């Protein structure tokens with residue numbers, strides 16, 4: 001019974017996250033799928049920095065430090081693997097729909113980010129490096 005209720009809550013939260021929150025976003029720009037991951041990554045890095053700082057100040061015991069650091073590193077690993085998966089997914093999608101992808105020469109020139117200059121093997125909708133939208137050349 002409790003598990004059933006918990007499952008309903010989880011499903012509700014997921015539906016809310018997927019359908020409601022995107023509509024609530026104030027920006028009319030397309031949602032950048034890397035933005036959330038980049039923000040999470042930045043937050044985890046920030047937490048790791050804070051953690052080290054507090055540990056050096058002697059505010060944390062070595063056990064607390066090690067445990068929290070491990071948690072944060074696990075979170076970081078998940079974000080990085082999610083980012084990789086998303087990159088792969090978007091790369092495949094773009095390759096299927098983009099005419100540029102059928103022409104290797106054009107695809108090559110289109111796969112460089114005009115914002116940060118990062119280069120990718122495939123056309124991406126969003127730069128995997130800086131997360132900004134990438135335009136086909």
Ligand SMILES: [Zn+2]
Nearest residue numbers: 113116127130
């Ligand atoms: Zn970029």
